[in-house]
Amino acid sequence: MANREQPSIPIQEEETLEKGIDAILEIPMFILAMVMLALFIIEITARLSPQSSRMLLLAQSVIWWIFVAEYLTRVFLAEDHLRYIKEHPADALFIFIPFLRVFRVLSVLRTVRLLQSVHPVTLLKTYVTTRKSLVQLGHILKKRSFAYVVASTLVITLIGSLIMYLLERNAGGTMIHSFGDAVWWSIGIVTTVGNELYPVTAEGRILSTIMMIYGMGIFGYVAATIASYFINIDNPAPTQKSSNITKKEYEDLYSRLNELLAEVKKPSGKQ
Incomplete structure (x- = not known):
């Protein structure tokens, strides 16, 4: 029995679809990236009540899930999925931000004087969030x-x-x-x-x-x-x-x- 060929999306249609999604998502994703950056600054610099902290965490989680959906969509539409992941490491790292708190092994880095006043996870989150904001800004x-x-x-x-x-x-x-x-x-x-x-x-x-x-x-x-x-x-x-x-x-x-x-x-x- 002959093997059936899997249907594939023509490259031209795939590129057109990707450009269309880019045009739709550019401004909303930039706004969300800036909101995420603002929430991150508030999280670090402000003294929040327990209720405010929960609201802040909820807002961060909602934005994070939106970025996860956007990232997975872009990976799916990419002609070479693995290559896209390799060329966008900051986006991939951004997906793991909520799990960075469990990486206590990074505490070893606190022997470096620079990190004695700033937790390495905080520095990593600062870099990734900034990178995400600048990338979205660059798209627009x-x-x-x-x-x-x-x-x-x-x-x-x-x-x-x-x-x-x-x-x-x-x-x-x-x-x-x-x-x-x-x-x-x-x-x-x-x-x-x-x-x-x-x-x-x-x-x-x-x-x-x-x-x-x-x-x-x-x-x-x-x-x-x-x-x-x-x-x-x-x-x-x-x-x-x-x-x-x-x-x-x-x-x-x-x-x-x-x-x-x-x-x-x-x-x-x-x-």
């Missing part, structure tokens, strides 16, 4: 590089604030006592303006240096983009309309020259 603004840079800078500023708060909150002589202080510090660093707040821990100073370098790079990019915008205003490119007028004038001149040549070549009436 992939053709608008300036908007992507500005929006991603806002995300990085918030994450830098969170990490600085975790590093400095229990340090002796610290000037950063709250998440709000950390945000104010981060804004001053990224905008290269500076402020009266500064870190006292070695780890905080390392982070401050990294954020400062990032801020200088972003400042240069934004300044160049704005300058380019005003240069284009002062020297606009020729429009299609002006090109057509120039061409018409050229044709009229050419026609007039032909007429003059014809007049010159006419034989004289005198013998």
Whole structure:
């Protein structure tokens, strides 16, 4: 008995379906990623009542299940499932966020001084959540590089604030006592303006240096983009309309020259 071939979706239809799903999910997934990031910051920085903590956990769980469904859908639609998983490790890791609390083996990493004030699971969740937010942001603004840079800078500023708060909150002589202080510090660093707040821990100073370098790079990019915008205003490119007028004038001149040549070549009436 002949084996029946399994029906398959044509590659072109598969790609069309994938693009259609991308177009539908881009903005909702970005909003959920930003909400997840906000909930994560609240979880770490705010003192919540037991009831508020349960509500926060419920909201995180609902968003997490939505991301699980989205991830599995993308894996299913991918032409090469294993390759998709390998090329999107942050998405795969994001799926396991709720289970990170049971990995107590990571406590061994607390021997590193950087991790004595921040639990490694917290650092891992910070990285994965940030990565997810930036990826979703990239999907939406992939053709608008300036908007992507500005929006991603806002995300990085918030994450830098969170990490600085975790590093400095229990340090002796610290000037950063709250998440709000950390945000104010981060804004001053990224905008290269500076402020009266500064870190006292070695780890905080390392982070401050990294954020400062990032801020200088972003400042240069934004300044160049704005300058380019005003240069284009002062020297606009020729429009299609002006090109057509120039061409018409050229044709009229050419026609007039032909007429003059014809007049010159006419034989004289005198013998």
